Amino acid sequence: MLLPDSCQIATLIKRYKRFLADVTLKDGTTMTVHCPNSGSMRGCATPGSPVVISRSDNPKRKYPWSLEMVQEQGVWIGIHTGRTNHLVHEALKAGVITEFGHITEIRPEVKVSSKSRLDFLIESDLGRSYLEVKNCSLAEDGIAYFPDAITSRGAKHIQELLLLAEQGFGAAVLFCVQRSDASRCTPAAHIDPVYAQAVAAASKQGVRFLAYQAEVTPKEITIRHPLPFFII
Missing domain, CATH: 2.40.50.580 (OB fold (Dihydrolipoamide Acetyltransferase, E2P))
Structure with a gap:
């Protein structure tokens, strides 16, 4: 981008x-x-x-x-969260993000309840998947963390994805790491233990957690490759 x-x-x-x-x-x-x-x-x-x-x-x-x-x-760090969904959409279309198979349609801002939406609905040869995207700007000692502050909204999205996974749909969270000095990504249990616990519980019940790293320069930001995601 x-x-x-x-x-x-x-x-x-x-x-x-x-x-x-x-x-x-x-x-x-x-x-x-x-x-x-x-x-x-x-x-x-x-x-x-x-x-x-x-x-x-x-x-x-x-x-x-x-x-x-x-x-x-x-190290340049992308902090404009309004850019994150565009970056991920671009990477999905380009085939950089591969976990969803051969994608035939990407629908943004999909309503999943009377009060909330998720970032993407993806149709592919693997079926229908719902995806929530998070911008990750925090890294300490080479580890990217999300969130960087307590987020009740983030935990709510996980619960919505969990309900969709229970209905048989694909459900995933993708952390877009907009900095080059991290070699892996993990929930920030030292900042928001409730969110970290929600990630751990949802991962055992079918919600996938992915991390991708972006190359950030003053002229361009591009998602390049996946990062290992570890659940504490």
Whole structure:
């Protein structure tokens, strides 16, 4: 996935109020940008870090610029969670993600109950599968972790997938690791033990948990290959 031509590199001053960040441009100008990430951004919000920002064409936006990625210790980390589903859809179509067989149709944002949706419904020669996608930006000591903050919503998605698996459908969660310094992925039990327990229980009842790593550069983000996923 190519990033917008408007992208430019700046320096992070601070991230605050969840969805805002202050940055300094190359000419010294300070600007507030939208931060499209509801997590804690643990390990990827260090003041003084290089960042990539992009400008929206929407004239109604209060903050026209958005934070796309942060560089920590020389590693670019994709933090724009609004890009994640597009990355995964692109990789599914390209055959990079192989666990679903020969895919004939990909339907996004599928309603599974009166109050919720899952990211994708995939039709293939292996049958029908429901897929929920999670952006993974946290890594410590070479291990990618999800989540980076307590997530009741994530546990709810697992329960929805579990119900679908019990009905005979394929059900999976895919963690998109948007950084190059991780060699495996696992639930962050040290951050959200309830979510980790939900993953472990669901995996025993037919829900699959997958991890794929993306190559992240200031101009392009592309899912390249699977990562081992370990359940504690």
